[in-house]
Amino acid sequence: MCGIAGLIVNNSDFSEQQHLLTRMMQLLAHRGPDGEGQFCDKDAGVFLGHKRLAIIDPEHAHQPMANRRGDIQLIFNGCIYNYEELARILRAKGHVFKSYSDTEMIVHAYEEWGESCTNKFNGMWAFALWDASKQKLFCSRDRIGIKPFYYHFSNGNFYFASEIKALTASGAVNAELNYDGLRQYLTFQYCLGSNTMFNKIYRLEPGYNLVMRPGGSPELSQYWDISFKIDDSRNEDYFVRKLRSLLEDAVRLRLRSDVPLGATLSGGLDSSSIVCMASALMGDIPMDTFTGAFSEGKDFNETHYAKIVSHHSGTRYNEIYLGAGNFLDSIEKIMWHMDEPAAGPGVFPQYWVSQLASERVKVCLGGQGGDEIFIGYVRYLIAYLEACLKGAIYGTAELEHYVTTLQSIIPNLRELENYLPMLKIFWQEGLFDDPAKRYFRLMNRFASCESMLSADLKLDHNLTFNEFSNIFDHSEAESIINRIIYFDLKTHLQSLLHVEDRTSMAHGLESRVPLLDHRIIELMSSISPVIKFKNGRLKRFVRKAVYDLLPVEVLSRKVKMGFPVPLNQWFAGNLGDFIHDILMSSKCTQRGIFEKKAIELEITKNDKFGRGLWGLLCLEIWFNQFIDK
Secondary structure, X not given: OEEEEEEEOOOOOHHHHHHHHHHHHHOOHHHOEOEEEEEEEOOOOEEEEEEEOOOOOOOOOOOOEEOOOOOEEEEEEEEEOOHHHHHHHHHHOOOOOOOOXXXXXXHHHHHHHHHHHHHHOOEEEEEEEEEOOOOEEEXXXXXXXXXXOEEEEEOOEEEEEOOHHHHHHOOOOOOOEOHHHHHHHHHHOOOOOOOOOEOOOEEOOOOEEEEEOOOOOOEEEEOOOOOOOOOOOOOHHHHHHHHHHHHHHHHHHOOOOOOOEEEEOOOOHHHHHHHHHHHHHHOOOOOEEEEEEEOOOHHHOOHHHHHHHHHHHOOEEEXXXXXXXXXXXXXXXXXXXXXXXXXXXXXXXXXHHHHHHHOOOOEEEOOOOHHHHOOOOHHHHHXXXXXXXXXXXXXXXXXXXXXXXXXXXXXXXXXXXXXXXHHHHHOOOOOOOOHHHHHHHHHOOHHHOHHHEOOOOOOOHHHHHHHHHHHHOOOOOOOHHHHHHHHHHHOHHHHHHHHHHHXXXXXXXXXXXXXXXXXXXXXXXXXXXXXXXXXXXXXXXXXXXXXOOOOXXXXXXXXXXOOOOOHHHHHOOHHHHHHHHHHXXXXXXXOOOEOHHHHHHHHHHOOOOOHHHHHHHHHHHHHHHHHOO
8 A cells, every 4th residue: 555656758857857756756655654766767758656555575565666677667556465366376477576565466467468467456456557668657446446546648748646636746737626526526525437626637447547658648448347247047045155255255365464454343234244254364363443433422323333343253442532623623634635525524533543543553444335335325225115116106016127016125114214304305306207317316415505606606417417327327237226336336435435545544554445355346246136135125135144243233233324423513613613714714705606695694594514514615625725725
């Protein structure tokens, strides 16, 4: 886990470009406190920089990593978990290794298999490999998008880095607002596709490779995507056994580390499953777990369940309680680390739990991705309920093989008990409309902040919906639930992984997410929704796969929390004053984006801190941190 930065330029001033690279690397220092290195090819105008967090083979795996001839140079951020298995194959083919690191394995894998080497990797990565013999820079990002890769291209010059702030520090691109990114952010509270909030700065999308040749332009190619080709030849028992096997193997691979390793633990199904598996695999080696909580009541505190799991699995339990003071002290620093406005308030406790973990370990396992893969969000049930109603009314339920019946879903509708206000709003208009329009309505957060935006801010909502539907309808999936999962894995999950990366790397902590092993995603995508979402039961399938691992208290939990933050309780105190100072500042009110009177009314007359206000607060802090400076 590290920070990478580099450039290919047609400027012959070597000292200037080396100074530029050094400046970029300085902005990534938090990602790699254990070492650094640079490489340059003067003739080609190629400069590569690396900041290292040493996890595997700390003594010998320094970067940039070269092959024996020296015509290949690699900088790499992430971890290839099956590096030992691939290294054995490569040694059998005659490759000679000087270390036992996953970094060197990538170099040999590229020598052996070329650009298709990424198809063999199981892990998380963002890397850039300079092949002098072919005069090309080969860049790649992992299938799911766990590790970040940003780039800028102009006038034949190419710049890339692990974080956006390193690109703007280069001076090659100014920190300017991307209005397309703003439009998407105001709708979803994250950007879609390759877009970022910064003009002319792009994100390499998950499952993509990029090739850049001196004097050329970036060449993008997709090497992996999620397929929903249903396997009807297997029964449910087979899939349950297969999922359990893959879960255990995914955790086993992610325990490979030469430094202390622990896990975050919320007490929910996903993190608890990982902790119980990891602890069993580690045997007599004790593992630390880390939990965050608030004192504002049981709705903001899962420590009861986390402690049960910790005791059940025999881990060393660590916890941190957070308050409004922690929020006020850190939120601006958190936004600096994020580079872009955050998708939700969960970024705040996640940052502090990462700091807690970094005091004891350098690697931390987490349960990110379980809700998307295993159908865990209540909004999935809401969308499915509407499909069932439509099928029952029109008599099409039996024809639509991948939609469960209204009768079968009824026993699980108690999950919606606390979501009745949301259902009333959701069903006010558009009922039984096109599925893309209906899910867009569920995901659209623009209505909650529309009144607080300037009337002069013209946003093309039809364009936003078209961008949404291009992703939602891209998959060949027949069922609405698979189309929803596809969209969320490609978009919503990306915002969560953004938070996962930044909050952990802010403290020099490597975060590993076993549930996002691509083999698990491919398996779940091949299972019919009739099986994996039978009767509309959230996380029913994974629950069957791990039922014997977990304490009964966790298995029988009915309430999903998702690390809520008591912002409403803090709003009446110092938090309200802080928000007022930020959003009522002259800079903010003069931007032409916010409506001053509406925001003032929202702050002074409303006792609730809504998602819309959160979105605008993050946006203004982002303006202060990056655009204004």
